[in-house]
Amino acid sequence: LLTRTAQLGRANQTLADRNDKLQHATEAKSRFVANLSHELRNPLNAVIGFAELMHAGRSGQLTGRQEEHLGIIRGSARHLLALIDDALDLARVEAGHVRLDPEPVEPTTVAAECASSLATVCAGKAIQVDIDPRPVGEVVVDAARLRQVITNYLSNAIKFTPPGGRVKVMTRHERERLLIEVSDSGPGIQPADRMRIFDEFVQLPGRDRSGSGLGLAVTKLIVEAQGGEVGVRSIPGEGSTFYAWLPAPAAPVPAPARLPKRHGTEQISAAAAPISAESSAQLTARRPAHLARHR
Amino acid sequence: MSTPSRGPVLVIEDHPVSRLLFERVLELEEVDVIGAGSIGEAEQLLSLTVPPVIVVDLQLPDGYGLDLVRRLKADVRTSGCAIIACTAQRVPDEERLALEAGCADFVTKPIDTWAFARLGRSLIPAPIPG
Numbered sequence: 001l002l003t004r005t006a007q008l009g010r011a012n013q014t015l016a017d018r019n020d021k022l023q024h025a026t027e028a029k030s031r032f033v034a035n036l037s038h039e040l041r042n043p044l045n046a047v048i049g050f051a052e053l054m055h056a057g058r059s060g061q062l063t064g065r066q067e068e069h070l071g072i073i074r075g076s077a078r079h080l081l082a083l084i085d086d087a088l089d090l091a092r093v094e095a096g097h098v099r100l101d102p103e104p105v106e107p108t109t110v111a112a113e114c115a116s117s118l119a120t121v122c123a124g125k126a127i128q129v130d131i132d133p134r135p136v137g138e139v140v141v142d143a144a145r146l147r148q149v150i151t152n153y154l155s156n157a158i159k160f161t162p163p164g165g166r167v168k169v170m171t172r173h174e175r176e177r178l179l180i181e182v183s184d185s186g187p188g189i190q191p192a193d194r195m196r197i198f199d200e201f202v203q204l205p206g207r208d209r210s211g212s213g214l215g216l217a218v219t220k221l222i223v224e225a226q227g228g229e230v231g232v233r234s235i236p237g238e239g240s241t242f243y244a245w246l247p248a249p250a251a252p253v254p255a256p257a258r259l260p261k262r263h264g265t266e267q268i269s270a271a272a273a274p275i276s277a278e279s280s281a282q283l284t285a286r287r288p289a290h291l292a293r294h295r
Numbered sequence: 296m297s298t299p300s301r302g303p304v305l306v307i308e309d310h311p312v313s314r315l316l317f318e319r320v321l322e323l324e325e326v327d328v329i330g331a332g333s334i335g336e337a338e339q340l341l342s343l344t345v346p347p348v349i350v351v352d353l354q355l356p357d358g359y360g361l362d363l364v365r366r367l368k369a370d371v372r373t374s375g376c377a378i379i380a381c382t383a384q385r386v387p388d389e390e391r392l393a394l395e396a397g398c399a400d401f402v403t404k405p406i407d408t409w410a411f412a413r414l415g416r417s418l419i420p421a422p423i424p425g
Contacts, residue, residue, distance in 0.1 A: 034384070038354070041383035045404035046312040052408045053319060081405060088385065099387065 030095035037088045044084075047077045086214035090200070093221040098145075100226060104138040104251035105146065107171040107178055114150040115169065118158060125163045129154070136173040138251035145222050146246070150180055152219045153242045157184035160240075177228075178248035181241055188236035197232060219244070303327040304348040304415055307337040307363070308381070309356050313404065317350055320408055324416035334358045345373055348418045353382040353389070361396050368397035377418035381406070 055070040165185040201213040234240035308314040331337035353360035367373040380393035383404040
């Protein structure tokens with residue numbers, strides 16, 4: 001028995017040492033990605049900035065072809081920036097550097113804000129975004145991370161839905177958990193691809209590859225870091241529904257004082273983004289939050 | 296090209312291409328720019344002239360930009376300068392720290408070109424008539 005106990009003790013020590021090494025390696029990777037992100041942002045600042053100056057004709061008159069090429073440089077640089085931001089986020093979450101600030105929020109209002117922030121993209125493809133207008137009540141959850149999850153799912157749905165299609169956002173609260181569902185009328189996902197769609201850099205063949213390939217991986221990690229889970233249901237040829245369950249206790253007292261402050265109404269015009277009548281009331285509730293705020 | 300006529304704005308930025316971009320963008324708003332590549336160089340310039348606006352990158356080769364901001368805000372000669380903090384790093388809470396140190400604004404790279412130009416100009420007090 002003593003020999004067995006000693007063996008188990010050594011095995012435990014070996015496991016603890018390996019765990020330590022892995023944790024250090026993950027932290028080193030996170031630091032590397034953070035430094036790389038900083039080093040890449042300086043040259044990108046120049047690429048985007050000077051391309052914008054030239055594209056706006058501030059460095060002399062341009063031919064149509066030059067203007068087109070500068071637009072491509074600017075767009076590609078912004079794509080690279082999104083990739084860097086997602087990679088940094090991924091490394092931070094993997095290293096356990098996610099600070100959560102739970103606060104009382106109304107998920108339906110957050111969903112409406114996220115849809116508003118993507119209104120221009122929707123308008124470009126004539127995609128209608130419907131927000132289920134039934135308020136679920138205030139729940140306690142990290143608002144910035146909730147916005148990130150909804151925005152990532154929404155961007156994904158809008159990207160893969162053909163022009164003229166529909167995207168629907170539904171939120172529900174049950175047993176201290178919040179459910180977010182984003183459904184689209186896109187091409188759907190084959191059963192074999194449903195498991196790997198949340199992996200890093202997985203982009204399905206024959207689809208738009210303009211994204212970083214990290215959005216769903218970041219979403220999965222953010223949700224799992226909070227003890228939640230993600231998944232997708234899909235019927236090929238009809239569309240997909242991406243969902244996330246997040247632990248979210250109901251807010252203790254829904255006091256009127258905590259209701260969102262109205263900064264005047266801001267409604268997305270039908271031309272800018274076709275929003276169904278049932279959801280337009282939600283979209284007028286609050287000015288879209290500043291989504292570019294990072295932690 | 297218009298003749299630069301307002302300012303100057305002191306841009307403290309060690310990355311030469313980013314410094315040139317700030318200069319060119321501020322020129323659009325007819326703002327004159329002087330540049331420094333380090334805290335040491337900036338302090339030399341500031342001993343000669345006190346600009347109305349200072350843009351300071353937070354990661355400088357000879358120190359942390361916010362330490363310089365705190366020194367400038369504690370000095371009666373420079374405490375009235377409007378300071379824009381600028382960073383390429385996404386460090387949690389840095390915006391709050393910058394505003395607490397007395398910065399008028401906080402921008403991250405890549406900058407929003409047109410918004411930065413307007414911000415630079417808006418912080419320069421209007422010239423006194425006559």
